[in-house]
Amino acid sequence: MVTPSKTEIETLIESLPVITADEFERLLSQPEYKNGLFELIHGEIVEKMPTERHGFIVFKLILLLGMYIERTKRGRGVTEVLHRSPNDPYNARQPDIAYYRDASRQIVEDGAVMHMPDLAIEVQSPTQSRREMREKADYILRNGGKLVWIVYPKRREVEVCTWTGESLAITTLNDQAILTGGDLLPDFTLPLSEIFPPKTDTPASE
Template identity: 45%
Template sequence: MVFHSVERLITFESFENFLEQPENRDRRYELIHGEIVEKTMPTEQHGIVVTRFLVRLYPHLERINPDVRLGPEIRVRTPGDIHNARQPDISYFADTTRPLSDRGVVERMPDLAIEVKSPTDTYQELRERADYYLANGTRMVIIADPAERRFTVLTPGAVRILNEADVFEGGDVLPGFQMRVSEVFP
């Protein structure tokens, strides 16, 4: 007789209940393919890179639209995907006509997702995240690697590697935005 173990995948509804537990309220979790995964606490370097991105992006985007939707650690999910709720390090949403989410999750992927590689992350993990975002509607993903001082910029059908001396251009996702890659790295 053969027995097969059946892995029970966590749904988004169960994940939300998990997050409401008092012991989980101040911790950082994601739901990835039906599994609850705790995000590591960011290092000082990670926080500085995120802040430098935000400080450069926000004024540019605010000039385009004062109701800019840009922020760190915003939980996102694709409607209908009951096994995923992700938290990119930075999310930008071009559409400001939808109601602003004041709790829980934004029911769509960001137009831009930025992930900053921490020492405990593997490039493969970050690439899988990027592929998930792109497959679900994100138009651009930037993987910023402080150790290598480079960006991997992914768009549907294209991957570009930019080193610290290169200039990143935002294309149609961030029209008119430019910065040297080195500007975000301490």
């Protein structure tokens, strides 16, 4: 079996010691990081590797959440924005989609948003495990987030994650269920069948 060679960026990431979020943000301004999506997880740089299916689902969610925001004039949404906790110098997390209830807050024009979003939406990529997805949800909720939706494209499931005050609470929905926004997104309903690509007999390669 031939072992694939590491890319230049993978080699660079592996050579870096544990770094702070401030150092990470400075690195992102360098040319070799311009064309990728990166997070800082406990001091280590992790590259996000989305596929077409991942992009399809994210796009559908952006459209549907955006329609809700436009219709209700409630809140504001963004995509692929870094979020940090002021008390944690070793993490900078980047949800696929983030929603803030307070649309009047001034938009951050440079660097990470220094708090967690009210709602974070994560779509699993082939390189991410369920444990990693739940760890990210746990981190966001522990640090001030209110709600996290984790989408699993292969399983065609969504996990609705909230914080009990002590631990992560998870409700799993299949692709025939209706996703609602609870108190955070009043009157928001989404048939989950609308966000997944049509089923095929032979799965497409990742």
